[in-house]
Amino acid sequence: xxxxxxxxxxxxxxxxxxxxxxxxxxxxxxxxxxxxxxxxxxxxxxxxxxxxxxxxxxxxxxxxxxxxxxxxxxxxxxxxxxxxxxxxxxxxxxxxxxxxxxxxxxxxxxxxxxxxxxxxxxxxxxxxxxxxxxxxxxxxxxxxxxxxxxxxxxxxxxxxxxxxxxxxxxxxxxxxxxxxxxxxxxxxxxxxxxxxxxxxxxxxxxxxxxxxxxxxxxxxxxxxxxxxxxxxxxxxxxxxxxxxxxxxxxxxxxxxxxxxxxxxxxxxxxxxxxxxxxxxxxxxxxxxxxxxxxxxxxxxxxxxxxxxxxxxxxxxxxxxxxxxxxxxxxxxxxxxxxxxxxxxxxx
Amino acid sequence: xxxxxxxxxxxxxxxxxxxxxxxxxxxxxxxxxxxxxxxxxxxxxxxxxxxxxxxxxxxxxxxxxxxxxxxxxxxxxxxxxxxxxxxxxxxxxxxxxxxxxxxxxxxxxxxxxxxxxxxxxxxxxxxxxxxxxxxxxxxxxxxxxxxxxxxxxxxxxxxxxxxxxxxxxxxxxxxxxxxxxxxxxxxxxxxxxxxxxxxxxxxxxxxxxxxxxx
Ligand code: SF4
Ligand code: SF4
Numbered sequence: 011x012x013x014x015x016x017x018x019x020x021x022x023x024x025x026x027x028x029x030x031x032x033x034x035x036x037x038x039x040x041x042x043x044x045x046x047x048x049x050x051x052x053x054x055x056x057x058x059x060x061x062x063x064x065x066x067x068x069x070x071x072x073x074x075x076x077x078x079x080x081x082x083x084x085x086x087x088x089x090x091x092x093x094x095x096x097x098x099x100x101x102x103x104x105x106x107x108x109x110x111x112x113x114x115x116x117x118x119x120x121x122x123x124x125x126x127x128x129x130x131x132x133x134x135x136x137x138x139x140x141x142x143x144x145x146x147x148x149x150x151x152x153x154x155x156x157x158x159x160x161x162x163x164x165x166x167x168x169x170x171x172x173x174x175x176x177x178x179x180x181x182x183x184x185x186x187x188x189x190x191x192x193x194x195x196x197x198x199x200x201x202x203x204x205x206x207x208x209x210x211x212x213x214x215x216x217x218x219x220x221x222x223x224x225x226x227x228x229x230x231x232x233x234x235x236x237x238x239x240x241x242x243x244x245x246x247x248x249x250x251x252x253x254x255x256x257x258x259x260x261x262x263x264x265x266x267x268x269x270x271x272x273x274x275x276x277x278x279x280x281x282x283x284x285x286x287x288x289x290x291x292x293x294x295x296x297x298x299x300x301x302x303x304x305x306x307x308x309x310x311x312x313x314x315x316x317x318x319x320x321x322x323x324x325x326x327x328x329x330x331x332x333x334x335x336x337x338x339x340x341x342x343x344x345x346x347x348x349x350x351x352x353x354x355x356x357x
Numbered sequence: 358x359x360x361x362x363x364x365x366x367x368x369x370x371x372x373x374x375x376x377x378x379x380x381x382x383x384x385x386x387x388x389x390x391x392x393x394x395x396x397x398x399x400x401x402x403x404x405x406x407x408x409x410x411x412x413x414x415x416x417x418x419x420x421x422x423x424x425x426x427x428x429x430x431x432x433x434x435x436x437x438x439x440x441x442x443x444x445x446x447x448x449x450x451x452x453x454x455x456x457x458x459x460x461x462x463x464x465x466x467x468x469x470x471x472x473x474x475x476x477x478x479x480x481x482x483x484x485x486x487x488x489x490x491x492x493x494x495x496x497x498x499x500x501x502x503x504x505x506x507x508x509x510x511x512x513x514x515x516x517x518x519x520x521x522x523x524x525x526x527x528x529x530x531x532x533x534x535x536x537x538x539x540x541x542x543x544x545x546x547x548x549x550x551x552x553x554x555x556x557x558x559x560x561x562x563x564x565x566x567x568x569x570x571x
Pocket of ligand 1: 160212
């Protein structure tokens with residue numbers, strides 16, 4: 011059978027991000043920064059390329075972790091498309107009536123149209139556990155610009171590719187015919203569909219900003235100093251230090267086999283309380299098995315390193331790791347992608 | 358398969374409900390599934406292992422011309438009318454007519470770089486009247502043809518899709534040529550949207566048929 015093109019599914023260099031789940035406050039500034047920048051046109055209202063969900067929780071789309079895709083031992087796994095109701099979101103309100111229709115005194119502002127059953131942040135702050143040992147944390151998610159992108163491999167038209175200069179996964183929308191095999195294959199369910207234009211869409215890692223040395227919007231806008239951005243092979247940069255040197259930043263669901271490039275500092279969590287409300291330093295409040303189910307077995311070593319280094323600073327000693335995680339100098343989190351976007355004349 | 362001459366206005370020829378189509382001889386063309394092992398990606402093969410491809414088993418084909426335009430009318434059974442992506446897990450129904458651009462192009466692989474194919478493609482969510490005109494040189498290589506000269510009209514009536522494609526008989530550029538002297542080769546495909554058929558997942562007529570202009 012004729013094969014006329016070569017898949018571009020590998021890249022010598024790779025950009026990556028680290029999210030510190032101990033610092034993320036779930037404010038959704040990252041989600042909204044992305045939304046206002048990239049998905050505010052028609053038919054993109056349900057698209058949230060960056061979402062922040064409470065864990066434990068069912069995520070977005072609902073129960074995406076049970077939808078398949080990715081690889082097991084290098085073998086492609088069957089995946090399925092999420093249904094619209096599993097995404098939810100994109101609610102409409104009677105703004106026209108209340109704000110502009112002269113009914114401000116007689117009608118309440120209320121949701122109109124279909125009653126949604128899910129949304130991008132539906133189970134916010136529900137978490138798990140019982141008082142006084144309830145627990146939860148926030149998990150920001152976007153396309154992982156995977157080193158082995160299942161989406162790229164699934165596309166029969168080679169409409170998707172990994173850019174060689176930085177490993178960003180992109181889609182040539184003029185080649186995309188809306189088959190959504192990419193969406194089926196992505197185990198993180200981070201591919202959306204533009205029903206108006208009949209093309210799939212997803213996070214583009216703000217590539218026009220990256221090309222101008224400006225960090226992606228989700229990273230730069232984070233008020234919590236919880237996000238680092240940089241080249242994975244920049245050995246002195248914080249991303250590489252956290253991922254490769256300290257090994258405290260881990261990909262989500264490494265068992266999906268796509269080698270994700272969004273990394274997470276796992277949450278240490280506060281101490282458990284005994285019944286008499288004294289501290290229980292022995293049992294972690296966030297069960298280790300739960301964190302292992304998200305970040306794999308390496309989470310244990312990562313948490314051990316984090317607690318050891320935290321103890322050092324508690325005792326008045328220096329910890330290079332803690333200095334990096336505290337991020338005294340905001341711009342150091344993105345160097346050299348630390349240019350102010352306001353200075354640039356965007357075309 | 359004969360392309361009979363009808364004295365009809367172009368508009369009527371393109372109308373799937375036009376009474377004149379009733380008089381045109383029809384051929385029931387058997388369709389078969391694209392083989393799973395030929396699907397071009399491991400993920401597509403994994404997701405479809407054990408699922409049936411090719412829901413639509415046959416298509417009724419009629420062909421006519423009025424001296425200016427040629428029209429091909431397809432009709433097939435479909436009790437689910439999929440006009441769009443519905444709940445997000447289905448696809449709009451679609452149909453296509455395929456011609457080799459020269460000689461004996463390979464049908465199952467959608468041609469090759471040496472022997473490309475020309476497709477007329479209708480999908481239920483395209484604007485009424487619109488058909489896509491495409492060129493392929495192998496699996497996954499469909500590109501829009503440089504010039505679009507084909508139209509399509511459709512209706513779903515009592516559990517059947519009826520779609521008419523129409524194009525001027527003589528055209529320029531990369532497009533199939535019709536002549537009274539030599540029969541053209543043609544093949545057909547149908548995608549059942551409610552079964553998530555799209556792209557290479559379809560039913561198609563496995564051998565080229567002959568189309569002779571009367
Ligand atoms: S997260 Fe999904 S869409 Fe993004 S690169 Fe990986 S497989 Fe592709
Ligand atoms: S902007 Fe920062 S702190 Fe806020 S939700 Fe996003 S990652 Fe968390």
